Amino acid sequence: MSILSLASGQSAYRGYEYFQNKKVLRVEPCGDTSYHGTVSGSNGAQYDVTIDLSHPRKSQCTCPHAAGRRIICKHMVALYLTVFPEEAAQYIAEVEAYWNEQEQAQEQLEDRLLHRVHRMKKSELQTALLDLLFTGPEWQVERFLDSYGDFYEE
Ligand SMILES: [Zn+2]
Numbered sequence: 578m579s580i581l582s583l584a585s586g587q588s589a590y591r592g593y594e595y596f597q598n599k600k601v602l603r604v605e606p607c608g609d610t611s612y613h614g615t616v617s618g619s620n621g622a623q624y625d626v627t628i629d630l631s632h633p634r635k636s637q638c639t640c641p642h643a644a645g646r647r648i649i650c651k652h653m654v655a656l657y658l659t660v661f662p663e664e665a666a667q668y669i670a671e672v673e674a675y676w677n678e679q680e681q682a683q684e685q686l687e688d689r690l691l692h693r694v695h696r697m698k699k700s701e702l703q704t705a706l707l708d709l710l711f712t713g714p715e716w717q718v719e720r721f722l723d724s725y726g727d728f729y730e731e
Pocket of ligand 1: 624638639640641642643650651652653
């Protein structure tokens with residue numbers, strides 16, 4: 578498992594942004610499979626980061642999120658991507674492919690819903706709407722009443 582695949586989705590993406598924004602101030606090899614460097618944090622702090630490629634869980638960072646814990650933080654990811662920029666290119670290509678897939682799936686779903694709703698009769702629409710309101714979450718009812726008014730009270 579690599580540093581990148583062990584990081585949470587959030588840490589991986591934030592680490593990529595740190596890499597892109599050149600937050601890695603310096604990096605140098607230390608030992609056969611480790612790199613040590615300094616990464617600038619969001620609040621002006623600087624963190625000492627060591628990544629261990631053969632034992633990623635032994636990587637270390639002085640940031641509050643990772644200090645003393647066996648997690649992969651965004652600073653480690655940023656350092657890793659600085660050492661292996663081709664991994665960064667592959668990572669962002671995969672993320673964008675995933676986003677495109679999600680977007681396409683969303684568009685297909687919207688098309689299906691539009692297609693279906695436009696072919697329903699008024700009575701069918703009323704039944705479907707009441708069913709959604711009676712069985713759905715409470716916020717849905719509140720939103721409906723906010724948008725269309727509560728004529729019962731008048
Ligand atoms: Zn960190």
